[in-house]
Amino acid sequence: MKSCLVIVVLMVSAVFAGAQDVSVRPGINQAYEAADYRRWQGMFETAGREVFEQHEAIIAALDIRPGMAIADVGAGTGAFSFPLARKVGSSGKVIAQDISPAFLRGIEARARLENLPQLITLLGAEKEARLAPNSVDMVFTCDTYHHFEYPQAMLASLHQALRPGGRLIVIDYERIPGRSSPWVLGHVRAGRETVVAEIEAAGFKQIRSHQFLRENFFIEFMRP
Numbered sequence: 001m002k003s004c005l006v007i008v009v010l011m012v013s014a015v016f017a018g019a020q021d022v023s024v025r026p027g028i029n030q031a032y033e034a035a036d037y038r039r040w041q042g043m044f045e046t047a048g049r050e051v052f053e054q055h056e057a058i059i060a061a062l063d064i065r066p067g068m069a070i071a072d073v074g075a076g077t078g079a080f081s082f083p084l085a086r087k088v089g090s091s092g093k094v095i096a097q098d099i100s101p102a103f104l105r106g107i108e109a110r111a112r113l114e115n116l117p118q119l120i121t122l123l124g125a126e127k128e129a130r131l132a133p134n135s136v137d138m139v140f141t142c143d144t145y146h147h148f149e150y151p152q153a154m155l156a157s158l159h160q161a162l163r164p165g166g167r168l169i170v171i172d173y174e175r176i177p178g179r180s181s182p183w184v185l186g187h188v189r190a191g192r193e194t195v196v197a198e199i200e201a202a203g204f205k206q207i208r209s210h211q212f213l214r215e216n217f218f219i220e221f222m223r224p
């Protein structure tokens with residue numbers, strides 16, 4: 001009886017360990033590996049992209065105060081890193097974090113031109129944000145969650161980076177069969193309910209959901 005129990009525990013552990021080792025969306029980040037910063041800037045920071053058109057309203061909804069430390073995880077070209085850096089001011093810090101060195105180089109050059117020393121960059125890995133433990137008040141993600149190939153590992157990493165009481169912001173596409181575009185249905189692996197369940201299973205608590213976006217959900221979680 002005791003040996004049966006041990007075998008079951010070992011099998012469950014192996015399944016969880018296996019889940020961490022297998023990408024949930026192989027190849028989804030390939031296009032960003034040697035990205036042309038200016039070309040992607042034209043695609044991310046453009047009219048017609050809901051989250052960019054609404055970026056001021058998104059940031060205004062977040063009760064961001066001067067002096068806060070924020071990690072913009074999956075920063076891309078920095079569509080949110082720059083306005084976030086202006087919002088936290090010179091006493092604060094924004095860490096533009098991404099797995100694409102090309103994006104980070106573009107952000108660094110632009111931060112120098114715009115005289116924003118509070119905006120720094122950090123190269124992450126696919127399973128590890130590489131943020132210091134208990135170092136940030138907010139982890140901001142826009143259009144990034146569905147790009148995590150190893151969401152469980154990334155969520156664990158983001159959980160330990162946040163200070164207790166710190167917030168994880170997740171903005172991502174609504175994926176509703178029969179309503180979302182064929183592109184969203186093909187590109188985005190999971191809808192809002194699955195995403196919320198995954199994030200709650202990683203130890204976060206949902207605290208607020210903003211309703212003004214049409215194509216995206218916008219949810220705030222907290223590290224208890």
Ligand SMILES: C[S@@+](CC[C@H](N)C(=O)[O-])C[C@H]1O[C@@H](n2cnc3c(N)ncnc32)[C@H](O)[C@@H]1O
Pocket residue numbers: 029032044051073074075076077078079080097098099100103124125126127128129141142143144147148149154
């Ligand atoms: C669609 S872009 C969104 C960029 C930006 N947040 C925006 O909304 O304009 C997704 C970004 O997530 C990044 N990414 C993918 N997996 C990541 C990971 N595990 N850690 C950090 N960044 C990641 C990609 O390199 C890419 O820059």
